Amino acid sequence: MLSLLHHDNLVNLLGYCSEGDQRLLVYEYMPLGSLEDHLHDLPYGREPLDWPTRLKIAAGAARGLEYLHVTANPPVIYRDLKASNILLGNDFHPKLSDFGLAKLGPVGDKSHVSTRVMGTYGYCAPEYAMTGQLTIKSDVYSFGVVLLELITGRKAIDQSRPSKEHNLVAWARPLFKDKTKYSQMVDPNLRGHFPMRGVFQALSVAAMCIHEQAASRPSIADVVTALNFLALQYSEAPKKVVLAPLHTESEEFKTARTSNGRDSDHEQEGAIPKIFAGSHKEDESCVDVSDVRDTEMHNKCINDSWQTQNRIKAREQAVAEARQWGEALREKRSKGDF
Numbered sequence: 001m002l003s004l005l006h007h008d009n010l011v012n013l014l015g016y017c018s019e020g021d022q023r024l025l026v027y028e029y030m031p032l033g034s035l036e037d038h039l040h041d042l043p044y045g046r047e048p049l050d051w052p053t054r055l056k057i058a059a060g061a062a063r064g065l066e067y068l069h070v071t072a073n074p075p076v077i078y079r080d081l082k083a084s085n086i087l088l089g090n091d092f093h094p095k096l097s098d099f100g101l102a103k104l105g106p107v108g109d110k111s112h113v114s115t116r117v118m119g120t121y122g123y124c125a126p127e128y129a130m131t132g133q134l135t136i137k138s139d140v141y142s143f144g145v146v147l148l149e150l151i152t153g154r155k156a157i158d159q160s161r162p163s164k165e166h167n168l169v170a171w172a173r174p175l176f177k178d179k180t181k182y183s184q185m186v187d188p189n190l191r192g193h194f195p196m197r198g199v200f201q202a203l204s205v206a207a208m209c210i211h212e213q214a215a216s217r218p219s220i221a222d223v224v225t226a227l228n229f230l231a232l233q234y235s236e237a238p239k240k241v242v243l244a245p246l247h248t249e250s251e252e253f254k255t256a257r258t259s260n261g262r263d264s265d266h267e268q269e270g271a272i273p274k275i276f277a278g279s280h281k282e283d284e285s286c287v288d289v290s291d292v293r294d295t296e297m298h299n300k301c302i303n304d305s306w307q308t309q310n311r312i313k314a315r316e317q318a319v320a321e322a323r324q325w326g327e328a329l330r331e332k333r334s335k336g337d338f
Contacts, residue, residue, distance in 0.1 A: 009064030011097040032088035048189035054150045059227040060094035066220045069136045081142035122156030137214040144209025153187025176207045198234045225325045
């Protein structure tokens, strides 16, 4: 089965060795280790993941799971999604690994497959743990736990915390009922550098994924749409802004430039510096006026503008998809499914 699964968010199987009762699988090297290494028990000197990187990892892991559920034929149920099984390549590119517990999903008119309960405590969906009935929604639950880990910085199971906080899901569920407490759920290692609205949206996705009723959980395709949207909305803002044409900087522009600096970590979602000679255009490149005087940097300005326009087009497409997802979600809520 492993040799048939190929996706940018799945670890590549390079080869294997079989001799007697010994088996060896050879996978591609993932230089940054696992997500668990960057979330929990950080060694001294290791920087915690910032908010855009967490969203990037979540969206990538969801895309890998979507491939298993939607593209693979028959569908594959991963069955052991957890932080330690999400490996990170260069630039924190996530890939799912360790398919030792993977199971072919139901086909035809079957709604589930029955199997001995396997997986990791804290990540297993409740209906699977109680009945052994496995569905693709079991993976969605596990993904919701991982998403909670990314947002909160907490482990799925942590015996070092007070008894009421041992289980991440059990701790989070009461807090989901009161949005005024959402800010208390965010990883302290983020040191306040996150968009509150983005946190609200990410927590809403996590809450739906860990719904006690499997049928009420979203499909992984809907989760991918939502997280792609969030990852684009809250990607890191440019460090520089476009200045006016070659002349002395005005006080008005100086004020605008200062207000769009890196200190505005809680700025409006999707905000892009809009200060090009007061035109408030979103599709301008982001280089300093002193650099534009140089021909090489002027060419860079043109290239950056083209890249920014492509990013905006991608963002607009993601917004449209997210709106469709949101409308479907509101319809389900109105029917009492959530």
